[in-house]
Each structure stands twice: as structure tokens, then as C-alpha cells.
Amino acid sequence: MKRRRLESAAxxxxxxxxxxxxxxxxxxxxxxxxxxxAELTRRPPVFAPSPTLANYAFIFTGQMPQDKTRHxxxxxxxxxxxxxxxxxxxxxxIVALSVxxxxxxxxxxxxxxxxxxxxxxxxxxxxxILTSRLLPAVAVAIPFYxxxxxxxxxxxxxxxxxxxxxxxxxxxxxxxSVYFRYLPAEVEEAALLDGCTRFSTLxxxxxxxxxxxxMAAAAFAxxxxxxxxxxxxxxxxxxxxxxxxxxxxxxxxxxxxxHALLAACVILAIIPPALLAVVLRRYLTSGLIASVAR
Amino acid sequence: xxxxxxxxxxxxxPVMLVVAVFTVYPLLHSVYLSVHENVLTRPxxxxxxxxxxxxxxxxxxxFWRSLWSTAVFAVMAVAAVTLYGLGVAxxxxxxxxxxxxxxxxxxxxxWAIPSVISGIxxxxxxxxxxxxxxxxxxxxxxxxxxxxxxxxxxxxRLCMVIAHVWKxxxxxxxxxxxxxxxxxxxxxxAVRMDGAGRWNAFRFVTVPYLKATLALVLIYETIVxxxxxxxxxxxxxxxPADATAIIGWYAYTEIFRFLNLGRxxxxxxxxxxxxLGLVMIYxxxxxxxEAA
Numbered sequence: 254m255k256r257r258r259l260e261s262a263a264x265x266x267x268x269x270x271x272x273x274x275x276x277x278x279x280x281x282x283x284x285x286x287x288x289x290x291a292e293l294t295r296r297p298p299v300f301a302p303s304p305t306l307a308n309y310a311f312i313f314t315g316q317m318p319q320d321k322t323r324h325x326x327x328x329x330x331x332x333x334x335x336x337x338x339x340x341x342x343x344x345x346x347i348v349a350l351s352v353x354x355x356x357x358x359x360x361x362x363x364x365x366x367x368x369x370x371x372x373x374x375x376x377x378x379x380x381x382i383l384t385s386r387l388l389p390a391v392a393v394a395i396p397f398y399x400x401x402x403x404x405x406x407x408x409x410x411x412x413x414x415x416x417x418x419x420x421x422x423x424x425x426x427x428x429x430s431v432y433f434r435y436l437p438a439e440v441e442e443a444a445l446l447d448g449c450t451r452f453s454t455l456x457x458x459x460x461x462x463x464x465x466x467x468m469a470a471a472a473f474a475x476x477x478x479x480x481x482x483x484x485x486x487x488x489x490x491x492x493x494x495x496x497x498x499x500x501x502x503x504x505x506x507x508x509x510x511x512h513a514l515l516a517a518c519v520i521l522a523i524i525p526p527a528l529l530a531v532v533l534r535r536y537l538t539s540g541l542i543a544s545v546a547r
Numbered sequence: 548x549x550x551x552x553x554x555x556x557x558x559x560x561p562v563m564l565v566v567a568v569f570t571v572y573p574l575l576h577s578v579y580l581s582v583h584e585n586v587l588t589r590p591x592x593x594x595x596x597x598x599x600x601x602x603x604x605x606x607x608x609x610f611w612r613s614l615w616s617t618a619v620f621a622v623m624a625v626a627a628v629t630l631y632g633l634g635v636a637x638x639x640x641x642x643x644x645x646x647x648x649x650x651x652x653x654x655x656x657x658w659a660i661p662s663v664i665s666g667i668x669x670x671x672x673x674x675x676x677x678x679x680x681x682x683x684x685x686x687x688x689x690x691x692x693x694x695x696x697x698x699x700x701x702x703x704r705l706c707m708v709i710a711h712v713w714k715x716x717x718x719x720x721x722x723x724x725x726x727x728x729x730x731x732x733x734x735x736x737a738v739r740m741d742g743a744g745r746w747n748a749f750r751f752v753t754v755p756y757l758k759a760t761l762a763l764v765l766i767y768e769t770i771v772x773x774x775x776x777x778x779x780x781x782x783x784x785x786x787p788a789d790a791t792a793i794i795g796w797y798a799y800t801e802i803f804r805f806l807n808l809g810r811x812x813x814x815x816x817x818x819x820x821x822x823l824g825l826v827m828i829y830x831x832x833x834x835x836x837e838a839a
Contacts, residue, residue, distance in 0.1 A: 260745070261644055268638050268646030275653050278668045278713065281679055285671075296693060297682030355561075362558040372555040378563060385570040387826050389774055391795050392819035395580060395808055396573030419569035422562045451554050480661035482777045487803070498663040502781050505667045512671055519667060523660045530659030531652060538655070541718065542725040 279523075285516035289318065293512050308517035312338050318513075334504050335514045337492050338521065341500035346525075348410055348496060349478040352417045356425045356474035357467055363422075364429035365455045369441065379430075386423045390483055401488050408490045416488065417478040424477075425470050428540060432466035433459060469540035472529050479526060497522050577819075580812035587806035600813035610814070612789055613797035620704060620793050621772040627712045628768050629761065632719025637753075639720065640727045658717040666781035669710035673697055700790035703783055707791055710778060715771060719764050726760035727753070759832070766829040770822055794818055 285293055286309070288302035307318035315336055366372070367379050397416060406412035436459065444454045460467065482498040489495045501522060504515055530537065584596050604610050635654065641647055657665060672680050675695030684690040696702045734752045743751065776795040779785055785792035785800065792800075798818055802811030 261641075264638060264641050264647075265645040267634070268644060268650045271635055271638060272646065272650050272653055274713070275650075275657060275717075278665075278672060279656070281672065282668055294677050296677070297686045298677060298679060300679075300682070300686075359561040363562040366555040366558045370552075370555040372552075375555070378559055382562065382566050385566045387823060388570065388573070389819050389822045391774065391776060391798050392815035392822075393569075393573040393577065394799075394815070395802060395812055396576035397569065399576060400568070400572060415565065416569065418565045422566055426562055451552075476659060480663075482661065482663045482780070483799075486780075498661045498777075501667060502663050505670065505781050506784070512677065515667065515671070519664055523664055526659040526661070527656055530655040534652065534655050538721055541721050 282516045282519050285513055286520045288513050288516075290511055290513045308513050309521075311514065312336065312517055312521065334500065334507070335511070335518055337495075337500055338497070338518050340492050341495055341497045342522065344410065344492075344494055345479055345496040345498075348413045348417065349475045351410070351414045352421060352478040353471050353475040355414070355418055356421050357471050360422060360425035360429055360470060360474075361455070361460070361463075361467060364426045365433055365451075365459060367426065368430040368433035369438070370451060379426075382423050382426055385419075390420075394483065394487060397484065398487055407488060408494045410494055412488045413478075413481075413485060413494065413496065416484050417474075417481060420481075421474045421477050425474060428473070429463070429466060429470055432463055432470075436462050465536050466540075468533065469536035472533050472537060473540060476526055476529065577812045577816055580808050581816055583809055585807070585809035585812075587808060596809070600809045601817070604810055604813050604817060609789070609792075609797065613792050613794045616790060617773055617793040620707065620775070620791065621769055623704065623708045624711045624715075624772040624775075625765060625768045627708055628715050628719050628772075629764055631712050631716040632723050632764065633757075633761075635716065635720035636723035636727055639724050654717050654720060656717075657714050662714055662777040663781055665710055665714040666778045669706065669713070670697070670782045673706045697783060698787050700787055703787055703790050707778060707782055710782065711772070711775065714778075715768065719768060722764055722767075723757065723760060726757055730756045759835075762832050763829065766825055766832060770825050770829070773818075773822060773825070794821075 284300070284302065287304040287306065288299065289305060289307070292299035292302040305318070307316075310316050311318055312335055367375060401407055401412040401416070404412070406415070440462075441454050441458050444458045445451070449457070479496075480498065481496075482502065485496045485499045486502070489499060492500075501515075501518055504510060504518065581600050582595060582597055584592050584594050584599075586592070635650070638644070639647060639651060639654070672678055673696045675681070675693060675697055678693075678696070680696070681690070681693040685693065694702075696706050730752065735748055738748050738752055773793070774795050775793055776799060779791055779793060779796040780799075783791040785796050794814075795818070798811060798814045801807060801814055805811075
């Protein structure tokens with residue numbers, strides 16, 4: 254029994270160590286986001302700075318934190334980019350929410366047909382959609398740019414939404430069609446016999462049953478669009494359409510970056526996906542497993 | 548029910564349209580670009596050059612260098628992600644262990660956030676001038692002065708691998724956890740009856756059951772590691788001395804810095820074929836697992 258208890262203590266310790274490894278970087282960002290720049294540029298830095306909301310205040314209101322004003326022009330330039338965080342987050346949300354909505358609506362429509370309706374060409378259309386994802390992103394970067402340029406959509410939301418739909422549709426269709434196939438078919442057949450069309454069966458019978466699956470699909474689509482970087486970098490040029498990862502990459506690779514301000518940006522930017530990850534973690538986990546295992 | 552319904556075709560049309568436009572055309576366009584001269588700074592020279600772009604890529608010094616950097620990074624990253632993922636999965640699979648619930652709640656967090664942000668966070672931690680890692684090591688007396696982690700090839704690679712593991716590990720852990728959970732509990736009871744300890748139970752029950760999933764995770768993580776781009780962009784910019792200029796980054800610089808679309812497209816096709824090869828192995832493994 255003693256050995257048993259020792260083992261379980263060791264396992265608990267392991268869990269705590271891993272949880273620390275996962276959480277510590279977030280915690281340090283949180284600390285930095287309420288620190289003054291001077292406290293972070295000491296050697297070693299002040300590990301528990303006296304908290305201030307000045308960094309956040311600057312992002313929202315443009316009021317310069319006290320300790321920035323004496324640093325001169327370079328910090329001011331970086332700080333100016335940081336002020337674009339809210340517009341960039343707004344762009345990210347518009348794009349990600351559109352991608353999410355289109356995935357749920359069109360993805361569910363298509364997935365249901367693939368799962369339940371017999372039609373000629375079904376198999377090859379399905380295989381075509383799935384294999385399209387085998388193209389690695391960087392390999393199609395130039396042609397994507399060319400398409401978007403020809404459609405005169407450079408630096409618009411629509412370009413990003415289209416590209417992200419091309420990336421997310423295959424997974425959504427695959428994920429939802431697998432999900433729909435696991436639902437009991439009898440209820441749907443009864444609805445069809447009662448004179449419902451395929452569409453109203455989907456809407457009234459399938460969608461309520463598949464709500465968890467739809468939620469997971471929506472969350473995946475949202476996160477993919479919210480987190481994407483390469484194409485956002487290529488296809489946008491100004492803050493009219495630049496998304497959050499593009500803006501933050503620009504801030505972070507600026508040699509004159511203010512780390513306190515950058516940390517505040519990071520904290521604000523990770524709130525949406527972090528919330529999704531914690532709140533929807535059961536759906537996401539089962540969704541992830543389904544995506545590789547089947 | 549005499550005439551075929553239009554309903555299924557109407558429902559798959561939007562998805563098919565978007566996917567087709569962004570698959571068929573890019574493929575043709577890439578192939579076209581790769582066999583023509585196409586340098587943006589010389590827009591009028593647009594001759595058909597056959598396989599010259601491919602020859603230039605394969606004959607180039609930087610191509611082999613980046614392949615080497617890619618291989619080094621991929622081997623380190625895949626091994627680390629898989630081991631870490633397995634460890635976390637084993638920890639999560641212990642019901643009733645204190646702390647396992649906490650881990651379950653937070654484990655997806657790094658996976659959920661943009662990889663650009665994970666790069667930003669780790670770059671700041673490893674910063675040679677003001678990084679908190681240096682701060683902690685100095686405060687505890689492990690080092691006497693700050694170490695420029697990101698300025699030396701080996702440590703820069705190591706930093707990237709750590710950031711990569713932090714970000715990608717959760718996914719590997721979730722996959723492996725799923726595989727662990729379908730191992731029948733009777734098997735563990737049986738070996739315990741035979742007097743086997745935890746280690747032997749792990750060796751003779753867990754490992755054989757996990758083999759197929761481990762193979763899948765290995766291949767999948769190889770694909771992810773080879774295609775890594777965001778992390779390089781924000782953490783190192785390919786440096787120091789090209790140590791982290793892995794092939795996805797190299798293709799990007801070829802195209803968007805040197806504006807040589809022809810060579811960029813040739814490189815993209817080579818990279819695409821490389822990844823396609825890995826995907827094929829992956830799919831074959833999947834199928835053989837299903838058959839088993």
C-alpha cells in the first residue's frame with residue numbers, strides 16, 4: 254500500500270510539472286503585461302512587478318504609459334503599431350466568424366448529403382474534397398496570391414474568407430459526415446416517411462441531435478481562421494484587412510519592441526481561443542481524435 | 548422518384564466550388580510557373596525553360612543546407628513531441644490521480660492559440676538580453692552572465708524545438724490518450740495477476756497496443772515539423788547562420804524576398820512531393836491499422 258501511495262504521489266507530481274510547463278509561459282506573459290518596461294529590462298527582471306494597467310490602457314485609449322515617454326522615438330513607433338491591435342482583432346473576428354458560419358451552414362449541408370443521400374458521383378466528389386487538403390500551404394502560396402489578385406480582392410476580408418474556406422471545408426465536411434453517420438438513421442427515416450424533405454429532416458431532426466458535433470466543427474473553423482498566419486501575411490497589406498497574427502508578428506519582429514506592451518497584446522489576443530479550448534474541451538478532444546483515427 | 552433529385556448536388560455545390568477553385572487552378576499554375584522563367588524584377592523575360600528551375604533548386608547550396616536544417620529540426624522535434632505526448636497521455640490516463648484533472652483542463656491551451664503567438668512568447672522567454680530564462684538562471688546562480696540562446700545554432704534549434712513541443716505536444720497527447728483508453732482493462736488485470744509491475748505492464752500491454760497510433764503520430768508530426776513556418780518567422784527569421792532556415796521558410800524567402808516565382812514554384816513542388824510522400828505513408832499506415 255505504501256508503494257502504491259508513493260506511485261500516485263509521483264504521478265501527481267508529474268501532472269503538476271507538466272501543467273506548470275504549459276501554464277508558466279502564459280503566467281509570465283500575464284506578469285509582463287502589467288509590468289513597466291523598466292522592470293522588464295533589468296537583469297534579472299523584476300519577477301513580481303507592482304501591477305499597473307497602463308499597458309492595457311495605452312492599447313485601448315492611446316494614453317502613453319509613464320515609463321515610455323522618456324525612451325524616445327523608437328519605442329513610440331512600436332507603441333503606435335500596438336494601437337492597431339483592436340482594429341486587427343476586429344478584422345480577425347469578422348473573418349473567423351464568417352468562416353465559422355459558412356462552415357456550419359455549407360459544411361453541414363454537404364456533409365449530410367455525403368452521409369445519407371445516395372447520388373452518382375458521391376464517392377469521387379468526397380474523395381476529391383478530402384484529397385485537396387494534401388496540398389501543403391506553402392506550395393500553393395503563389396497561385397493563391399495570383400487568384401486573389403485577379404479577383405481584385407487583395408487586402409480584403411473576402412480574400413481571406415475564401416482562402417480559409419478552402420482550407421476548412423474539407424475537414425468540416427469529413428468531420429460532420431462521420432458524425433452524421435453515427436446518428437441513428439431510424440428517426441430520419443420516420444421523418445422522411447412523414448413527408449419531410451431531406452432539407453427539413455436535416456434542419457429539424459439531424460441538427461438538434463448533432464449540436465455537439467456542429468459546435469466542435471464551428472470551433473475548429475473559427476480557430477483555424479483566427480490563428481492562420483502565412484496567407485494573412487501574403488494577402489493583406491494594410492490594417493483594412495490585416496488580422497491579429499500579422500500585426501503581432503510585425504510588432505514582435507520590430508527590434509525596438511516594448512515587451513510590456515507586446516505582452517498585453519498577447520494576453521488580449523489569446524482570450525478567445527483560450528476560452529474556447531477550456532469551455533469546449535470535451536467536444537474538441539473527441540473531434541480531434543475522430544479526425545486522425547478514422 | 549423517377550428523375551434524380553437535384554438536392555444532393557445543390558448542397559455540395561458551394562463546398563465543391565470553393566475547393567475546386569483553390570485546388571485545380573493552383574496546381575496547374577504552380578506547374579506552369581515552375582517550367583518558365585519568372586522573376587518579378589524582370590517581368591518581360593518569360594520564356595519556357597523546361598526543368599531549369601528544378602535543376603537550379605536542386606543544384607543550389609542553400610537548398611541542401613535547408614534540407615539539412617529541416618532534417619535536424621524534424622528529428623529533434625518529432626522525437627520530443629512524441630515522447631512528451633506519450634508522457635502526458637500516460638499521466639492523463641491515470642484516473643483518480645490528483646492533478647490529472649487540472650492537466651486535463653489546461654492541456655489544450657497551447658494547441659488552441661496561434662502559433663505566431665507561441666513563437667512570440669517563447670522568443671521573449673529565451674531572449675538573450677532580457678529573457679526570463681536568463682533571469683531565473685542568473686538569480687539562482689546557474690549562470691554567471693546572460694546566455695544568448697538564440698544566437699548560437701545549436702541552442703537556437705533547441706529553443707525552437709521547445710516552443711514547438713509546447714505547441715504541438717497537446718495534440719499528440721490527445722491522440723495517444725485516445726489509443727490508451729481503448730486498451731481493455733482486463734489485460735492489465737491479467738498481467739497484474741501474473742505479478743507484473745507497472746513497468747512490465749507498460750512494456751507488454753501498453754506498447755504493443757500503442758504501436759499503430761505511435762506510428763501515425765510520428766508521421767503526422769513529421770509532416771507538421773517539415774512544414775513549420777510561423778515559428779521560424781517570429782522566433783529566428785531562419786538564423787543564426789541559417790540554422791533554423793527549414794524548408795518551408797526557405798521556400799518563402801525564395802518567393803517573397805528574392806521574387807523568383809519560377810524557382811519558388813519549383814521548390815514548392817519539390818516540397819509538396821516530399822510532404823505527399825509522407826502523407827502516403829501515413830494513409831497506408833491508417834489503412835493497415837483499420838485492416839488489423
